[in-house]
Amino acid sequence: MANIMVTEVCNLHCPYCFAGEFVNKTPKEMTLDDFRTALDFVLGDGTKNQVGIIGGEPTLYTYINEAMHIVMNDRRSFYAVLFTNAVPLERLDPEILRNPKLHMLVNCNSPIDMGETAFEKMRHNLLCFKNEYGGGNRFHLSVNIYKPDFDYSYLFPLLDDFSFNMIRISISVPQKGNLNGKMPLEYFKEMKPVTIRLIKDMLHRGVVPQFDCNFIPPCVFTSDEREELLNTKSKMQKSFDKGHLPWYWEQAIFCERYNCSPVIDILPDLRTIRCFGLSEYTKQNINDFSSISELRRHYEFTVDRPASEIWTDDACSGCHRRQNVKCSGGCLLFKADRIAIR
Numbered sequence: 001m002a003n004i005m006v007t008e009v010c011n012l013h014c015p016y017c018f019a020g021e022f023v024n025k026t027p028k029e030m031t032l033d034d035f036r037t038a039l040d041f042v043l044g045d046g047t048k049n050q051v052g053i054i055g056g057e058p059t060l061y062t063y064i065n066e067a068m069h070i071v072m073n074d075r076r077s078f079y080a081v082l083f084t085n086a087v088p089l090e091r092l093d094p095e096i097l098r099n100p101k102l103h104m105l106v107n108c109n110s111p112i113d114m115g116e117t118a119f120e121k122m123r124h125n126l127l128c129f130k131n132e133y134g135g136g137n138r139f140h141l142s143v144n145i146y147k148p149d150f151d152y153s154y155l156f157p158l159l160d161d162f163s164f165n166m167i168r169i170s171i172s173v174p175q176k177g178n179l180n181g182k183m184p185l186e187y188f189k190e191m192k193p194v195t196i197r198l199i200k201d202m203l204h205r206g207v208v209p210q211f212d213c214n215f216i217p218p219c220v221f222t223s224d225e226r227e228e229l230l231n232t233k234s235k236m237q238k239s240f241d242k243g244h245l246p247w248y249w250e251q252a253i254f255c256e257r258y259n260c261s262p263v264i265d266i267l268p269d270l271r272t273i274r275c276f277g278l279s280e281y282t283k284q285n286i287n288d289f290s291s292i293s294e295l296r297r298h299y300e301f302t303v304d305r306p307a308s309e310i311w312t313d314d315a316c317s318g319c320h321r322r323q324n325v326k327c328s329g330g331c332l333l334f335k336a337d338r339i340a341i342r
Protein backbone atom coordinates (compact mmCIF):
# COMPACT_ATOMS: atom_id res chain seq x y z
CA MET A 1 0.00 0.00 0.00
CA ALA A 2 1.22 3.52 -0.77
CA ASN A 3 0.58 6.36 1.63
CA ILE A 4 -0.22 10.04 1.25
CA MET A 5 1.22 12.30 3.96
CA VAL A 6 -1.37 15.05 4.20
CA THR A 7 0.18 17.01 7.07
CA GLU A 8 3.43 17.18 9.00
CA VAL A 9 1.63 18.39 12.14
CA CYS A 10 1.22 16.00 15.07
CA ASN A 11 -0.39 16.42 18.48
CA LEU A 12 2.00 13.91 20.09
CA HIS A 13 5.77 13.59 20.37
CA CYS A 14 6.39 9.84 20.32
CA PRO A 15 9.88 9.03 21.56
CA TYR A 16 10.54 6.71 18.58
CA CYS A 17 8.86 8.78 15.81
CA PHE A 18 10.09 7.42 12.48
CA ALA A 19 8.97 10.54 10.61
CA GLY A 20 11.22 12.78 12.70
CA GLU A 21 12.72 14.47 9.62
CA PHE A 22 9.34 16.11 8.95
CA VAL A 23 6.96 16.06 11.90
CA ASN A 24 6.47 19.30 13.83
CA LYS A 25 9.65 20.83 12.35
CA THR A 26 8.33 23.49 9.93
CA PRO A 27 5.10 21.62 9.35
CA LYS A 28 3.63 21.64 5.86
CA GLU A 29 0.20 20.58 4.65
CA MET A 30 -0.83 19.21 1.28
CA THR A 31 -3.14 21.34 -0.83
CA LEU A 32 -6.38 19.67 -1.85
CA ASP A 33 -5.35 19.84 -5.52
CA ASP A 34 -2.09 18.08 -4.69
CA PHE A 35 -4.05 15.50 -2.69
CA ARG A 36 -6.06 14.70 -5.84
CA THR A 37 -2.81 14.45 -7.83
CA ALA A 38 -1.28 12.12 -5.23
CA LEU A 39 -4.40 9.94 -5.11
CA ASP A 40 -4.42 9.66 -8.93
CA PHE A 41 -0.78 8.63 -8.80
CA VAL A 42 -1.48 5.90 -6.21
CA LEU A 43 -4.60 4.49 -7.86
CA GLY A 44 -3.97 5.48 -11.47
CA ASP A 45 -2.27 2.42 -12.95
CA GLY A 46 -4.67 -0.07 -11.40
CA THR A 47 -2.07 -1.93 -9.32
CA LYS A 48 -3.44 -0.50 -6.05
CA ASN A 49 -6.97 -0.34 -4.75
CA GLN A 50 -6.24 1.02 -1.31
CA VAL A 51 -4.42 4.05 0.00
CA GLY A 52 -2.95 4.99 3.36
CA ILE A 53 -3.56 8.48 4.75
CA ILE A 54 -0.74 9.44 7.08
CA GLY A 55 0.85 12.38 8.90
CA GLY A 56 1.93 13.68 11.34
CA GLU A 57 -1.54 13.11 12.68
CA PRO A 58 -3.73 13.04 9.57
CA THR A 59 -6.95 14.01 11.37
CA LEU A 60 -5.32 17.41 12.06
CA TYR A 61 -5.10 18.11 8.31
CA THR A 62 -7.17 21.22 7.53
CA TYR A 63 -8.95 19.46 4.65
CA ILE A 64 -9.19 15.98 6.19
CA ASN A 65 -12.95 15.67 5.65
CA GLU A 66 -12.76 16.89 2.05
CA ALA A 67 -9.84 14.54 1.35
CA MET A 68 -11.57 11.53 2.92
CA HIS A 69 -14.73 12.23 0.93
CA ILE A 70 -12.63 12.30 -2.26
CA VAL A 71 -11.16 8.88 -1.41
CA MET A 72 -14.49 7.40 -0.35
CA ASN A 73 -16.16 8.56 -3.57
CA ASP A 74 -13.37 7.27 -5.80
CA ARG A 75 -14.48 4.00 -7.39
CA ARG A 76 -10.87 2.87 -7.74
CA SER A 77 -10.38 2.76 -3.94
CA PHE A 78 -11.68 -0.19 -1.97
CA TYR A 79 -10.18 1.00 1.33
CA ALA A 80 -8.61 4.06 2.87
CA VAL A 81 -6.45 3.27 5.88
CA LEU A 82 -6.00 6.15 8.29
CA PHE A 83 -2.77 5.91 10.31
CA THR A 84 -3.83 7.83 13.41
CA ASN A 85 -3.35 8.16 17.15
CA ALA A 86 -7.15 8.61 17.35
CA VAL A 87 -6.91 11.43 19.89
CA PRO A 88 -8.50 14.07 17.58
CA LEU A 89 -10.76 11.50 15.88
CA GLU A 90 -13.88 13.60 16.48
CA ARG A 91 -12.63 15.94 13.73
CA LEU A 92 -13.89 13.40 11.17
CA ASP A 93 -17.43 13.80 9.85
CA PRO A 94 -19.84 11.12 11.12
CA GLU A 95 -20.53 9.88 7.59
CA ILE A 96 -16.80 9.26 7.12
CA LEU A 97 -16.57 7.38 10.41
CA ARG A 98 -19.54 5.27 9.33
CA ASN A 99 -18.21 4.56 5.84
CA PRO A 100 -17.12 0.90 5.46
CA LYS A 101 -14.23 2.04 3.26
CA LEU A 102 -12.60 3.69 6.29
CA HIS A 103 -10.14 1.48 8.17
CA MET A 104 -7.72 2.66 10.83
CA LEU A 105 -4.38 1.58 12.18
CA VAL A 106 -4.16 3.21 15.59
CA ASN A 107 -0.70 4.01 16.84
CA CYS A 108 -1.18 3.11 20.48
CA ASN A 109 1.28 4.59 22.95
CA SER A 110 1.33 4.12 26.69
CA PRO A 111 -0.25 6.79 28.93
CA ILE A 112 3.27 7.56 30.16
CA ASP A 113 4.41 8.43 26.63
CA MET A 114 1.29 10.20 25.36
CA GLY A 115 -0.11 11.53 28.66
CA GLU A 116 -3.07 10.16 30.67
CA THR A 117 -5.54 12.66 29.20
CA ALA A 118 -4.64 11.89 25.60
CA PHE A 119 -4.68 8.14 26.32
CA GLU A 120 -8.19 8.30 27.82
CA LYS A 121 -9.40 10.42 24.91
CA MET A 122 -8.00 7.88 22.44
CA ARG A 123 -9.75 5.07 24.32
CA HIS A 124 -13.04 7.02 24.48
CA ASN A 125 -12.90 7.85 20.75
CA LEU A 126 -12.23 4.23 19.82
CA LEU A 127 -15.15 3.05 21.94
CA CYS A 128 -17.37 5.61 20.13
CA PHE A 129 -16.01 4.44 16.77
CA LYS A 130 -16.90 0.87 17.70
CA ASN A 131 -20.27 1.46 19.36
CA GLU A 132 -21.70 4.44 17.48
CA TYR A 133 -20.18 4.07 14.02
CA GLY A 134 -20.01 0.30 13.61
CA GLY A 135 -16.22 0.44 13.41
CA GLY A 136 -15.41 -2.56 15.64
CA ASN A 137 -13.99 -4.57 12.73
CA ARG A 138 -12.38 -1.63 10.99
CA PHE A 139 -9.39 -0.85 13.16
CA HIS A 140 -6.39 -2.44 14.79
CA LEU A 141 -3.80 -1.28 17.26
CA SER A 142 -0.19 -0.75 16.35
CA VAL A 143 2.57 -0.97 18.95
CA ASN A 144 6.19 0.08 18.68
CA ILE A 145 8.66 -1.70 20.93
CA TYR A 146 11.27 0.97 21.33
CA LYS A 147 13.28 0.05 24.42
CA PRO A 148 14.29 -3.18 26.18
CA ASP A 149 12.21 -2.35 29.28
CA PHE A 150 9.15 -1.36 27.26
CA ASP A 151 6.06 -1.81 29.47
CA TYR A 152 3.13 -2.92 27.31
CA SER A 153 0.71 -3.72 30.16
CA TYR A 154 -1.40 -0.66 29.17
CA LEU A 155 -2.57 -2.72 26.19
CA PHE A 156 -4.42 -5.34 28.22
CA PRO A 157 -7.54 -3.30 29.11
CA LEU A 158 -7.73 -2.15 25.47
CA LEU A 159 -7.61 -5.73 24.25
CA ASP A 160 -10.52 -6.48 26.61
CA ASP A 161 -12.46 -3.42 25.42
CA PHE A 162 -12.24 -4.28 21.76
CA SER A 163 -11.76 -8.08 21.48
CA PHE A 164 -9.04 -7.74 18.88
CA ASN A 165 -7.74 -10.88 17.21
CA MET A 166 -4.56 -9.29 15.91
CA ILE A 167 -2.14 -6.53 16.80
CA ARG A 168 0.54 -4.92 14.64
CA ILE A 169 3.99 -4.86 16.20
CA SER A 170 7.16 -3.15 15.13
CA ILE A 171 10.65 -3.03 16.62
CA SER A 172 11.52 0.65 16.39
CA VAL A 173 14.72 1.68 14.73
CA PRO A 174 16.39 4.68 16.37
CA GLN A 175 16.46 7.97 14.47
CA LYS A 176 18.97 7.90 11.62
CA GLY A 177 19.70 4.27 12.55
CA ASN A 178 22.01 5.49 15.29
CA LEU A 179 22.71 2.55 17.59
CA ASN A 180 25.39 4.32 19.62
CA GLY A 181 28.13 2.05 18.36
CA LYS A 182 26.17 -1.20 18.66
CA MET A 183 25.81 -3.55 15.71
CA PRO A 184 22.23 -4.16 14.49
CA LEU A 185 22.18 -7.78 15.66
CA GLU A 186 23.28 -6.67 19.15
CA TYR A 187 20.43 -4.18 19.17
CA PHE A 188 17.92 -6.85 18.20
CA LYS A 189 19.28 -9.21 20.87
CA GLU A 190 18.62 -6.50 23.45
CA MET A 191 15.05 -6.12 22.21
CA LYS A 192 14.43 -9.86 22.08
CA PRO A 193 13.35 -10.61 25.71
CA VAL A 194 10.59 -7.98 25.75
CA THR A 195 9.50 -9.03 22.26
CA ILE A 196 9.21 -12.68 23.30
CA ARG A 197 7.22 -11.72 26.42
CA LEU A 198 4.88 -9.58 24.36
CA ILE A 199 4.34 -12.27 21.70
CA LYS A 200 3.55 -14.87 24.38
CA ASP A 201 1.21 -12.54 26.26
CA MET A 202 -0.65 -11.70 23.07
CA LEU A 203 -0.98 -15.34 22.00
CA HIS A 204 -2.27 -16.30 25.45
CA ARG A 205 -4.97 -13.67 25.06
CA GLY A 206 -5.99 -14.98 21.64
CA VAL A 207 -4.36 -12.08 19.79
CA VAL A 208 -2.09 -12.80 16.83
CA PRO A 209 0.98 -10.55 16.65
CA GLN A 210 1.66 -9.31 13.12
CA PHE A 211 5.06 -7.80 12.56
CA ASP A 212 5.44 -4.82 10.32
CA CYS A 213 8.61 -4.08 8.35
CA ASN A 214 10.84 -3.76 11.41
CA PHE A 215 11.12 -7.21 12.91
CA ILE A 216 13.77 -9.27 14.66
CA PRO A 217 15.91 -11.22 12.18
CA PRO A 218 15.30 -14.98 12.46
CA CYS A 219 18.83 -15.88 13.54
CA VAL A 220 18.39 -13.85 16.73
CA PHE A 221 15.95 -16.42 18.11
CA THR A 222 17.44 -19.68 19.39
CA SER A 223 15.78 -22.91 18.31
CA ASP A 224 14.48 -23.35 21.89
CA GLU A 225 12.91 -19.92 21.81
CA ARG A 226 11.30 -20.62 18.44
CA GLU A 227 9.92 -23.89 19.70
CA GLU A 228 8.59 -22.30 22.86
CA LEU A 229 6.75 -19.58 20.93
CA LEU A 230 5.31 -22.01 18.41
CA ASN A 231 4.22 -24.23 21.32
CA THR A 232 2.47 -21.25 22.87
CA LYS A 233 0.61 -20.88 19.62
CA SER A 234 -0.17 -24.60 19.54
CA LYS A 235 -1.89 -24.39 22.91
CA MET A 236 -4.28 -21.93 21.30
CA GLN A 237 -4.59 -24.09 18.19
CA LYS A 238 -8.32 -24.52 18.37
CA SER A 239 -9.12 -20.85 18.35
CA PHE A 240 -6.29 -19.82 16.04
CA ASP A 241 -5.67 -22.30 13.32
CA LYS A 242 -8.90 -21.95 11.43
CA GLY A 243 -8.02 -21.16 7.86
CA HIS A 244 -4.34 -20.49 8.47
CA LEU A 245 -1.64 -22.40 6.63
CA PRO A 246 1.50 -23.35 8.60
CA TRP A 247 3.64 -20.63 6.99
CA TYR A 248 1.22 -18.03 8.33
CA TRP A 249 2.49 -18.65 11.85
CA GLU A 250 6.11 -18.15 10.97
CA GLN A 251 5.21 -14.94 9.22
CA ALA A 252 3.02 -13.76 12.09
CA ILE A 253 5.23 -14.74 14.99
CA PHE A 254 8.66 -14.37 13.44
CA CYS A 255 7.89 -12.41 10.26
CA GLU A 256 10.07 -14.78 8.32
CA ARG A 257 8.62 -14.93 4.88
CA TYR A 258 9.23 -11.47 3.60
CA ASN A 259 11.89 -8.86 3.56
CA CYS A 260 10.70 -5.26 3.53
CA SER A 261 9.74 -3.76 0.20
CA PRO A 262 9.19 -0.16 -0.96
CA VAL A 263 6.27 1.37 0.91
CA ILE A 264 6.16 4.65 -1.05
CA ASP A 265 5.05 7.64 0.97
CA ILE A 266 4.03 10.79 -0.88
CA LEU A 267 5.02 13.94 1.04
CA PRO A 268 2.92 17.13 1.19
CA ASP A 269 5.03 18.71 -1.59
CA LEU A 270 4.53 15.66 -3.87
CA ARG A 271 8.01 14.34 -3.39
CA THR A 272 8.14 10.65 -2.54
CA ILE A 273 10.27 8.49 -0.28
CA ARG A 274 10.73 4.71 -0.32
CA CYS A 275 9.74 4.60 3.35
CA PHE A 276 10.24 6.84 6.38
CA GLY A 277 13.29 4.88 7.52
CA LEU A 278 15.08 5.92 4.32
CA SER A 279 13.49 9.35 3.91
CA GLU A 280 16.81 11.14 3.96
CA TYR A 281 18.16 9.14 1.02
CA THR A 282 15.31 8.35 -1.35
CA LYS A 283 13.42 11.51 -2.27
CA GLN A 284 11.95 11.62 -5.76
CA ASN A 285 9.21 13.68 -7.39
CA ILE A 286 6.08 11.93 -8.61
CA ASN A 287 6.12 14.15 -11.71
CA ASP A 288 9.27 12.34 -12.86
CA PHE A 289 7.48 8.97 -12.99
CA SER A 290 4.66 7.88 -15.25
CA SER A 291 3.13 5.53 -12.68
CA ILE A 292 3.50 4.21 -9.17
CA SER A 293 4.75 0.92 -10.64
CA GLU A 294 7.58 2.72 -12.37
CA LEU A 295 8.51 4.48 -9.13
CA ARG A 296 8.41 1.19 -7.24
CA ARG A 297 10.74 -0.41 -9.80
CA HIS A 298 13.06 2.58 -9.41
CA TYR A 299 13.31 1.99 -5.64
CA GLU A 300 13.71 -1.75 -6.06
CA PHE A 301 16.52 -1.21 -8.54
CA THR A 302 18.34 1.60 -6.70
CA VAL A 303 17.75 0.57 -3.07
CA ASP A 304 16.50 -2.96 -2.50
CA ARG A 305 18.69 -4.76 -4.99
CA PRO A 306 22.00 -3.14 -3.89
CA ALA A 307 20.99 -3.53 -0.23
CA SER A 308 20.78 -7.29 -0.60
CA GLU A 309 24.48 -7.33 -1.54
CA ILE A 310 25.54 -5.46 1.60
CA TRP A 311 25.65 -6.77 5.14
CA THR A 312 26.44 -5.28 8.51
CA ASP A 313 27.36 -8.47 10.35
CA ASP A 314 29.78 -11.20 9.29
CA ALA A 315 27.12 -13.79 10.09
CA CYS A 316 25.06 -12.50 7.15
CA SER A 317 27.83 -13.00 4.60
CA GLY A 318 27.12 -16.64 3.75
CA CYS A 319 23.56 -16.73 5.10
CA HIS A 320 21.03 -18.25 2.69
CA ARG A 321 18.36 -15.85 3.95
CA ARG A 322 20.38 -12.86 2.80
CA GLN A 323 21.34 -14.57 -0.45
CA ASN A 324 17.67 -15.36 -1.15
CA VAL A 325 16.66 -11.79 -0.24
CA LYS A 326 14.60 -13.02 2.71
CA CYS A 327 16.46 -11.11 5.39
CA SER A 328 18.27 -7.80 5.21
CA GLY A 329 19.69 -8.01 8.73
CA GLY A 330 17.21 -5.43 9.98
CA CYS A 331 16.11 -2.08 8.62
CA LEU A 332 17.94 -0.97 5.45
CA LEU A 333 18.66 2.28 7.28
CA PHE A 334 21.49 0.46 9.07
CA LYS A 335 23.35 0.29 5.78
CA ALA A 336 21.84 3.27 3.95
CA ASP A 337 25.13 5.15 3.68
CA ARG A 338 26.66 2.13 1.94
CA ILE A 339 23.86 1.64 -0.59
CA ALA A 340 24.62 3.53 -3.78
CA ILE A 341 21.25 5.26 -3.76
CA ARG A 342 20.87 7.31 -6.90
Ligand code: SF4
Pocket residue numbers: 217218219220313315316317319320321322327328329330
Ligand atom coordinates in the same frame (compact mmCIF):
# COMPACT_ATOMS: atom_id res chain seq x y z
S1 SF4 B 1 20.82 -12.41 6.83
FE1 SF4 B 1 21.99 -11.96 8.72
S2 SF4 B 1 20.47 -11.15 10.18
FE2 SF4 B 1 19.35 -12.24 8.53
S3 SF4 B 1 19.07 -14.32 9.29
FE3 SF4 B 1 20.94 -14.31 8.04
S4 SF4 B 1 22.59 -13.97 9.52
FE4 SF4 B 1 20.68 -13.35 10.53
Ligand code: SF4
Pocket residue numbers: 213214260261263274275276277278330331332333
Ligand atom coordinates in the same frame (compact mmCIF):
# COMPACT_ATOMS: atom_id res chain seq x y z
S1 SF4 C 1 14.03 0.14 5.20
FE1 SF4 C 1 12.53 -1.50 5.41
S2 SF4 C 1 12.54 -1.97 7.60
FE2 SF4 C 1 13.49 0.05 7.38
S3 SF4 C 1 11.78 1.52 7.62
FE3 SF4 C 1 12.02 1.12 5.43
S4 SF4 C 1 10.52 -0.51 4.97
FE4 SF4 C 1 10.87 -0.49 7.20
